[in-house]
Structure formats: structure tokens, C-alpha cells
Amino acid sequence: MLFAVRMDVDIPRDLDPAVREETVAREKAYCHELQRSGEWKRIWRIVGLYSNISIFDVESNARLHEILSGLPLFPFMRIEVSPLTTHPSAL
């Protein structure tokens, strides 16, 4: 099942810088692991924002929820999920 996911990150300015650095590093490692497994297929930065648009290919809604809620930055994100299907005009 394919999903487009937009993540907007808003880390509080008063978060301890060491906690921020450690959380962002864990987020990157988590993202890399899921890209290697094939579930996190693509990620793009939205120009000018601390936001991304990603494509996930997962077995179920429950699996996507598990992945998203496990993001180290999850407490600091707004997430929008769009389920995808083949467009009738796609070649």
C-alpha cells in the first residue's frame, strides 16, 4: 500500500540542544533503516521549510501508524497522510 506523507517539524526552541541533537540523529538513523528495508521509498525536503514529503510502501495502515508513531521526532511533528492508488491516466 502506497502513501504520501507530509511531515512538518516544529521542535520547541527551548529544547535542550543536546536532546535536540540526539533526537535528530536517531531520526536520521531510523529513516535510513526504513529506506534500506524498502518501506520508506522516497523523501524530499519542501524548499524553505523544516518539512518533508515522503512515499511509504507498507503492508497496512497499522504498519504505517507504527512507523510514524515511532519517529523520534513524532512528538514535534504535524503529519498528513494521503493513501495513493493508480491514476487512470497513468501509462
Ligand SMILES: O=C(O)C[C@H]1C=CC(=O)O1
Ligand atoms: O528532516 C525531516 O524532514 C524530519 C525527519 C524525517 C526524516 C528525517 O531524517 O528527519
